[in-house]
Amino acid sequence: MWKQLCAWWNRAVRDRPYKPGALVGGYRIEEVLGMGSYGIAYRAVHIPSGRVVVLKQVKPSLRRSPKGEAMQHYEQRVLAALSHPQMPRWLESFRHRNDSFLVMTYIAGPTLEDLLFEEGAALGELEAARLMRQVGELVAYLHERNVIHRDVRIPNVIWQEGRPHLIDFGLARFRGDPPTYIAHDLSDYPEEKQLKRQVEPASDLYALGHFFLFLLYSGYEADENQPERSWEEELSLSPEIRGMIRRLLQIDPAYGSVEEWLADLDAYLNAKKEQSNR
């Protein structure tokens, strides 16, 4: 009961976000974008330049816990190490009264989740594979820099100017960093969560398997009279794509790296191109 009361108090009172129009540092808050595990994200305008940015504030309820600052520190460290046109860039960090803020570039556009679930976009196998190629390249860029994202999901990809943009580096870590802000060991976590949270390429590869399935399911029409079946039974996939997903999800021997998977994906895409040229 005590825990429930504290959670209610934090939500209703302590973690009330700044309102649109509020001035923090040199920024004007425009909109609350969301409240995540450690922070509150806002769309804001940098008043001197007019630039639109994202401000991420550590939740006031976490001010006294080591978690908030530690999580923000990781996100800043990772963003500051990246320079990719399809990812946010760290601009600065500052304190306003008792609050810590991280500032990053704003990427406008719908997420893939919006496009698939709200706008009803439906992709065929080839389109899904082409999109996975683009998303895979972003993850390969991170892994080359020893960054593991650990949250590669359709709500974290924004579609802008015909290209996917990867956001939300709140869980990202450099290889060798501990998997949580306090623990070095994930053995208390359920098995699937251990896989998702390990600071190794395998966690992003596993997430890419689920990502691929979400894209492929966009073209699936459920038959109300059919009992639910496994993805392999529900989706009519080519053996190549089915085999790739089985390896991404570690049903079959896992890929050792994103590059190894991308080589398979390229072989599939090249074969399709040759077929269409015939």
Ligand SMILES: Nc1ncnc2c1ncn2[C@@H]1O[C@H](COP(=O)(O)OP(=O)(O)OP(=O)(O)O)[C@@H](O)[C@H]1O
């Ligand atoms: N750089 C960005 N550009 C545009 N929108 C962003 C950007 N970063 C985050 N957002 C949006 O802000 C909202 C909140 O983002 P946040 O990073 O706090 O993620 P979250 O998923 O809510 O939390 P968590 O940190 O627990 O993953 C999301 O809806 C996301 O789409």
